[in-house]
Amino acid sequence: MRQSETGTGFFQDRGLAISFRFVSLPDLDLNRLDQWLGQALEIHVDPEHQASKASEDAQRNRATAYARRCLTLAGKLLQMGNVPVFDCPQMRSLSPVDGRSGEWEAKADFSKVDHVPHACYGLALQFALELCRWAAGAAITHENRNNLYAALEQKFKVPVKRMVPSGKSTIPVLRVAHQLGIPFIHLGSGIYQLGWGSKARRMDRSTTELDSAMGSKLARNKVAAANLLRAAGLPAPVHYVAENFELALSGARSLGWPVVVKPTDRERGEGVAVDIADEAMLKTAFEAARKLSNSGQVIIERQVQGVCHRLFIADGRLLYAVKRLPMCVTGDGRHTVAELVDIEVQLQLAKPPWVRSAIRPVDELAIATIRAAGWDISSVPPAGALVPLRRIESTQWGGVDEEMTGRVHPENVSMALRAAELFGLHVAGIDIITPEIEEPWHQNGAIINEVNFAPLLGGGEISRRHIPVFLRDFLDGDGRIPMEGFQGGESGLQMALNRQQELIERGMRCYFTTSTRTLDAKGKERILPFQNLDQRTAALLLSPEVDAIVVLRDADPAAPETA
Known part of the structure; x- marks a missing residue:
């Protein structure tokens, strides 16, 4: 018998089963819980998780709806902790605990990410159960919101981030990979492989295996970077x-x-x-x-005069460009600058901390910046007018990005590409200070302010829109390779070897494996320390020499399913 697929869900298909208990009483306010999830955490409940009043078993239905909310929250919490679990945990079973009114025991399957401690999953689920129980009975007030955010930071995010190394670009990039059906595996230390075999590529945050280690070292030293740019004939500070x-x-x-x-x-x-x-x-x-x-x-x-522009370079081309404007407020023709700032501050405070902007109440630095721009805190700017609160954009002070991708002068694009190539960086953020990015750098005194290794990818809406293009150019298709499975005795073996030969004749480096023996495309045995089909297949999926895999499931009763 033969099974065939292009690529495999080999790693992601492995789940982690977790059992847990919770109490679901008739007075449990699911509507209030939904308001908390939506308003405070921006998590919206799937309509399928609503409790149906028409159910013959109202208690079970209500318990199921509540448990699913807890699992949805647990999955989102894992993402907040930089664990790339994008499928909602699935409830496998639910049963009442004998002799305990309102208490239920459930078992759920979580998508397992390699080299992530199981404790992370348990911590996410435990915190989700505690939070949901509290939120179902708590009023949605400013004080309660702050208590929730403080508990989330201290009890979950801080301990999980100690266990899971990752960067700010990791989750946005992997989320899009998941949406596009690109398989990935955690190799450890926050490094992920996207795709399998010869189609696989590796990433750490926004960096790839093609980035030069020496180039990254130079880029991280502002003095060395400027000296190298200047020596190469590029404008530097x-x-x-x-x-x-x-x-x-x-x-x-x-x-x-x-x-x-x-x-x-x-x-x-x-x-x-x-x-x-x-x-x-x-x-x-x-x-x-x-x-x-x-x-x-x-x-x-x-x-030098001008505004900083970030040109995001990937694989020898401009992926996108933004003008990095300082933190500012936009006039509406009705409110003063001070009122505009206060309105925006209150609006941001109502959001979860991880999606807030860095705006803060008017301070001395803001007053000085506002005055330098020709305004006063009592001024009423016309609709659409931007009033800066800081002199420059920075991660520390925040800012506003304006897309400039289609407006960058070709000479400036060429300069950025030369800088990335000079440092040997496959991915680089080239920061150009210029009065006008639509003018050539050599005509307006522009400079390359910095060459950034591991530039943030996916931190803002503009950047997130370009991740699919980045992955399309980075990977060959969806990164999957042909993998075909056969089953049976001598007849199955012969069919599998024949199929391997067919794929080899098509120009593919096709490997054949059973639970005890693996052959490369030349028929030479690859010695592996495994007597297990899963482990041998996994080893081949990690090898850049493998274009295709033919698997024979032999009579070994211990060999688990692979495809």
Whole structure:
């Protein structure tokens, strides 16, 4: 007997069964629980999970509806903890606990991610059960929201992130891979393989196996990166490196005011100060930057005019580009700047912390920025007018991205591609400061401010829209390879070997395996330390030499299903 498929769900099909108990009483308010899930956590209940009043067994139906909400929440919590479980856990069984009114015992199947401790799943389910029980009886107030978010951070996210290394790009990229039917496996340390065999590619956050280790080291050092760019004939920042204030002042005077001050070895815009125009401002900015610098060194840089634009380069092409505007509010012609800020702050506070913007109440830095832009906190900006609250965009202060992909001048695209190639980076975020990205860099004094290794992918809506294109270019199709299974004695063996030969004649490096023996495309035996069909097949799926696999399920009763 023969089974055939293009690729396999080999790893993802393995589930993790977890049993749990909960109490479902008649006064349990499912409507309030749904409001909590939707409003506070942005989790919307599947209509199929609603409790039907027409059920012959109302208690069981209600318990089922409640358990499914708990499982839905547990699945979402795992994603929040950077565990890529995108299918809702499925309830396998549900039964009342004898002698205990309202208590039920259930068993559910979770999609298992390799090298993720089982404790993560148990923690997610336990916290989901506690949260749902509390939310079903708690009023939706600002105080209760904050209590929920604090408990979520302390009791779940912090301990899980200690167990699961990952970056901010990992879940957005893997979520899209899952939606596109691209299989993946966790190799450990937050590194994932997408696809199988010769079609497989590997990623860590937004980086790939094609990124140069030396290039990433250079990119992480602002001074080394600028020196390399300049030596290669690309526009780079002009700066001095200072270990004390006297050297910083000397450098600033040599460059001419204003200058930019920043630590040599920090990311996300931490410690960056712009528009430094005199000695007093320099002293304050220098001390702040030096405290954040691991090396104790600070960069004093000539300030150039313009706005930072991020060009996301992948596989030798521009994936997308954004103008990185500072955090701002948009005028409506009715409210003052102060009122606009307060409205936006309250709007963000009503959202879960992980989707909030970085906007904060008006402070001294915001007042200075607003005034520099020609406004006052009592001004009423016309509809559509942007009022900046910070001088620059940064991860620390937040900002607003404006898509510029189709507007980047070809010379600027070429410059970004050259920079990525210079550093040997398959994926790079090239930050260009320019007055106008639609003008060639050599005509308006633009510079490459930074070359970013592992740039954030999927952090905002614009970036998320481009992930499918990124994966399409990164992988060959959906990353799956042909895998065919045969069963039986001598006749099955001969059919399997014949099929292997057919695929080899088509130009495929097709491997054949049983639970005890594996042959490569040349008929040579590959020695493996396994006497198990699953393990041998898994080893082949991880090999870049394998274009196709033919499997023979022999008479070994211990051999589990693989396809």
